[in-house]
Every structure is written in C-alpha cells, then in structure tokens.
Amino acid sequence: xxxxxxxxxxxxxxxxxxxxxxxxxxxxxxxxxxxxxxxxxxxxxxxxxxxxxxxxxxxxxxxxxxxxxxxxxxxxxxxxxxxxxxxxxxxxxxxxxxxxxxxxxxxxxxxxxxxxxxxxxxxxxxxxxxxxxxxxxxxxxxxxxxxxxxxxxxxxxxxxxxxxxxxxxxxxxxxxxxxxxxx
Amino acid sequence: xxxxxxxxxxxxxxxxxxxxxxxxxxxxxxxxxxxxxxxxxxxxxxxxxxxxxxxxxxxxxxxxxxxxxxxxxxxxxxxxxxxxxxxxxxxxxxxxxxxxxxxxxxxxxxxxxxxxxxxxxxxxxxxxxx
Numbered sequence: 001x002x003x004x005x006x007x008x009x010x011x012x013x014x015x016x017x018x019x020x021x022x023x024x025x026x027x028x029x030x031x032x033x034x035x036x037x038x039x040x041x042x043x044x045x046x047x048x049x050x051x052x053x054x055x056x057x058x059x060x061x062x063x064x065x066x067x068x069x070x071x072x073x074x075x076x077x078x079x080x081x082x083x084x085x086x087x088x089x090x091x092x093x094x095x096x097x098x099x100x101x102x103x104x105x106x107x108x109x110x111x112x113x114x115x116x117x118x119x120x121x122x123x124x125x126x127x128x129x130x131x132x133x134x135x136x137x138x139x140x141x142x143x144x145x146x147x148x149x150x151x152x153x154x155x156x157x158x159x160x161x162x163x164x165x166x167x168x169x170x171x172x173x174x175x176x177x178x179x180x181x182x183x
Numbered sequence: 184x185x186x187x188x189x190x191x192x193x194x195x196x197x198x199x200x201x202x203x204x205x206x207x208x209x210x211x212x213x214x215x216x217x218x219x220x221x222x223x224x225x226x227x228x229x230x231x232x233x234x235x236x237x238x239x240x241x242x243x244x245x246x247x248x249x250x251x252x253x254x255x256x257x258x259x260x261x262x263x264x265x266x267x268x269x270x271x272x273x274x275x276x277x278x279x280x281x282x283x284x285x286x287x288x289x290x291x292x293x294x295x296x297x298x299x300x301x302x303x304x305x306x307x308x309x310x311x312x313x
Contacts, residue, residue, distance in 0.1 A: 002184045002185065002186075004184060004185040005185055005186055005189060007214060008185060008189050008190065012189060012190070012192075012193040014226055015193060016193060016196045016197065016200070019196075019197055019200045019201075020215060022204070022220075023200055023201075023203055023204030023207065023208070023216070023217060023220070024207075024211075028210060028212075028213065031216055032212075032216065033215050035219065035220075035266070038220070038223075039219075039223065042197075042223055042226075042227065045190065045193065045227065046227075046230055048185070048232055049185070049190060049231065049234055050234060051200070051230050051234070051244050051247075053244065053248075054226075054230055054244050054247050054251075056246065057248055057251055058226075058251065061251050061252070061254075061255055062223075062251065062254075063221075065255060066219065066254065066255060066258050069215065069258060069259070069262055070225075070262070071216065072262075073212050073262045073265060073266065074212050075208070076266055076269070077212065077265065077266065077269045077275050078211075079212075084207055086209065086276070087208060087209055087210045087213060088207055088209065089206070089208065089209055089278060090205055093206065093207070094206075094207045096206065097202070097203045097206030097207040097225070098207070099203040099282060100197040100202055100203070100206060101200060101203030101206070103199075104195075104198050104199040104201060104234075105195045105196055105197075105198065105199030105201045106195075106199075106201075108194065108195035108199070109191070109192060109195040109196055112191035112192075112195060113188055113191060113192070113230070114196070115191070116186075116187040116188050116190075116191045116231070117188060118186075119186070119187045119188075119189060119235060120184055120185065120186050120187070121185055121234050121235065121236065122184050123234070124184065124197055125186070125189075133241045134241045134244050134245055134248075136239040136241075136247050137240045137242075138245055140246070141240045142240065142245050142249075143280050145249065149249060149252045149253070149262075150281060152253065152256050153252065153256050154259050155256075155260045156255075156256035156257070157259065159259075159260050159263070160259045160260050160262075160263035161263075162263060163260070163267055164262045164263055164266065166265055167267045167270065167271060170232055175271070
C-alpha cells in the first residue's frame with residue numbers, strides 16, 4: 001500500500017458511499033445532492049490517478065452543469081420536499097434490482113481484477129498521459145472527433161429546444177380546436 | 184506509485200450501484216441519476232486503463248473527455264423529454280402508463296378527454312410563452 005493507494009481508497013470509499021446513498025435515499029432532492037458529492041469526489045479520484053485535466057472537466061461539466069440541470073428538472077417537475085415513498089419501485093422489484101446490480105459488480109470485478117492485478121503505475125514523475133500530451137492528442141490525432149462533438153452539442157441543444165417547442169405547438173392546436181368546438 | 188486494482192473495483196461498484204438506481208426508481212429524473220453513475224463508472228475505467236504505460240494517443244483521458252461531452256448532450260435531451268412528459272401527462276412516474284397518443288384528437292369525445300392537470304400546465308406554459 002503506497003500513499004496514493006491509501007488516498008484513493010479514502011476518496012473512492014466516499015464516492016461509492018455517496019453513490020449508494022443517492023440511489024437509496026427517500027428524499028428526491030437529496031438524491032441529486034448525493035450525486036453531486038459522488039461526482040465531486042470522483043473528480044478527486046481522477047486527481048489521485050494523475051489526470052488533472054479530466055478531474056477539472058469533471059468538476060466543471062458534471063458538478064457545475066449536469067447536477068444543476070438535474071436539480072432544475074426536479075424543481076420544474078414539482079419534486080416533493082421531504083421523504084417520499086412513491087419514488088421507489090415495489091419491494092420485490094428493488095430486490096431484483098439489487099441482485100442485478102450486485103451481479104454487475106461481481107461480473108465486472110471478476111473481469112477487471114485479473115486484468116489489472118499487479119499493475120502498478122509510477123505517477124510521481126508525472127502521468128504518462130499528462131495535460132500536454134492530452135492537448136497534443138486532442139488537436140492532432142483526435143481533432144475530427146473533437147469537431148464532431150461540438151456539432152453534437154449543437155444538435156443536442158437544437159433537439160432539446162425542438163422537443164419542447166413541438167409539444168407546445170401541438171397543445172396550441174388542440175386547445176384551439178377545443179375552443180372552436182365548445183361555443 | 185498506485186495499484187490499478189482499486190480504481191477497477193471502484194468502477195465495478197459504481198456500475199452496479201447505477202444499475203440498481205435505474206431499476207429501483209420510478210421518478211424519471213432519478214433514473215437518469217442511475218444512468219449518470221454508470222457513465223461515470225465507464226469514465227473511471229477509461230482513465231484507469233489510460234494510465235497504464237504505453238497507451239497510444241493519450242486515448243484514455245481523451246476518450247473520457249469525449250464521454251463527458253456526450254453525457255452532457257444526452258442529459259440535455261433527456262431532461263427536455265422528461266419535462267415534456269411532465270407537461271403532457273402531469274407526472275413522471277415511469278411505472279405508470281401514460282396516454283402518449285401522438286395525434287391531437289380533432290373533436291374531443293366525452294370519453295377521450297385527457298385527465299385534467301391544470302396547475303403544472305398553466306405554470307410551465309406561462310413561463311415558456313412570456
């Protein structure tokens with residue numbers, strides 16, 4: 001056990017525990033807040049693994065944008081404040097879910113542990129894929145996928161807008177038809 | 184110096200917790216939280232595999248950045264769909280079976296009138312239209 005191992009174990013324990021709380025808590029809003037803790041500490045895990053850039057992007061995009069978006073969606077869908085039993089599926093379904101989740105964990109661990117057993121990386125002299133290497137790779141080898149991703153973001157933005165506008169227009173038409181019929 | 188088994192174990196744990204979260208929730212937004220956890224497990228695995236020596240093109244961290252971007256796009260569209268579902272049916276309980284007929288009925292027959300849900304519709308409409 002080296003120092004990085006111990007730090008990673010501590011941060012990773014917080015990550016796993018808060019992820020578990022975020023899927024089991026009965027408070028709807030607490031679920032999003034535990035997700036925030038989990039994603040934030042996962043950024044810490046990336047830092048311990050020597051990937052500062054990925055950790056910072058994780059903080060910016062996940063903690064800064066996605067969790068805030070989830071909180072906004074919860075507020076716009078009138079999430080109940082306080083414990084709420086109706087957010088979970090029935091007990092037998094939760095048992096099946098727990099069994100399947102545990103099976104996923106066991107399967108992945110059984111696959112990955114032999115793969116990574118005994119592999120150690122010396123990160124103290126800088127990670128092999130440090131930030132300069134990432135920059136050169138993104139704007140060299142990966143430049144076309146990178147450009148494609150910006151198009152994807154634009155399409156997602158337009159798509160989200162179009163979805164909400166389409167339904168609004170359809171509601172307008174149906175309400176107009178209804179008001180014509182009614183008098 | 185770090186052993187790469189610990190990140191692999193954490194990725195497996197996060198994936199299992201995410202699967203449980205997808206299966207054990209009824210609220211659509213909370214199911215999305217489970218999906219996010221699974222995506223993060225994949226990201227952690229990419230970073231772990233990318234920190235092995237001899238990986239070409241810095242593939243691990245670069246692909247992690249790509250997955251983070253795709254996750255942002257995905258959750259934008261997903262939350263828009265969830266909000267539309269809430270506006271049309273008044274609830275985002277995915278175990279209930281909402282009426283998702285596509286065509287607006289031309290003349291509302293007395294039996295086919297959709298269930299009234301006045302408050303959320305008025306609320307969101309006023310906000311979007313103004």
